[in-house]
Amino acid sequence: SQIVARQMIALGVQGAIVNVSSQASKRALRDHAVYCSTKSALDMLSKVMAMELGPHKIRVNTVNPTVVMTDMGRINWSDPQKSAAMMNRIPLGKFAEVDDVVNSILFLLSDKSAMTTGSSLMIDGGFLVS
Template sequence: MEKYFENRRILVTGGCSGIGRGAVVELWRRGASVVALSNQTEALHKLKHEYPSVEIVSVDLRDWDETRKVVDALGVFSGLVNCAGFIHNQSFFDCLPNVFDETMQVNVKAILNITQVVAKKMVENKIKGSIVNISSQASMAALKDHISYCTSKGALDAMTRVMALELGPFNIRVNTINPTVVMTELGRRAWADPEKANAMLSKIPLGRFGEVEDVVNAIVFLLSDSASMIHGVHLPVDGGFLAT
């Protein structure tokens, strides 16, 4: 599968950091024409400096109309990875409406917006596309102080199932990947406290957190024709967390 994605255009949101950046680089390595979308302009330009053939675009996904206009102008894609996300941990009683709204806006509403635009062009151009939404184990397990995040990822899983139902007849596959804690730069900071980390690790049968490449490998698989009969699935990349 070295150059498997040659002549394919793939859009990756949240493409300048963490899992998104890992996906951009690996898809580029495998021959894809990749567009990285983010609101982090400086990080996008750093990515562009390292990988000049990667196209970059900056937009605030919370702005429905501007995002729609920008994505529409990018043209036609055969693959989409919705990786951009937002998290602000709060307990149930401490959850503030603005935090809840922003979490849902980025983790659910923006994915609806972008996928509508991309999938419509797939249909119009009769492209057998693949869409991968990055969800979380938090969609299926209650995590303390994650009220907004868990809710948003549960909604994303439900939305993905409806997308799969309605886009399947157009030969467009839609799936989610549901990782455990992933050791991105942010993940390493968030789980640096040994007591906190060990409490989570004790629930993961494989005894380790995920690495970026663990999720990226799953993204590459689901985008490829090797997964041509995998549709409407929520794929845990969690070391067995959800099995316990």
């Protein structure tokens, strides 16, 4: 995203950058030390970029999804015994679909979020409030 930002500045392009983080940036998950810490770092990088790029009229945000039902997600999380602990903490009772993430990214890239920068949009079905 920093390379994209440099190119946007060089070309005088205004707009938005959306980095894909995770709910794991906000909640510790057993056996995910590297994943959780790198996603937390991405959240903070996005905040710093939002501060630095704002004067160039470039907004920077993150989306922070829960488990997403990609092909890999379905393979890894389709076993009810494995997924139960995570699923039981999601008030909406389901994992995210790819379109849930895509639609949130499209919103953050659009003018409908013109005053949103430095934010993390949770796409977690309420996981973090449970």
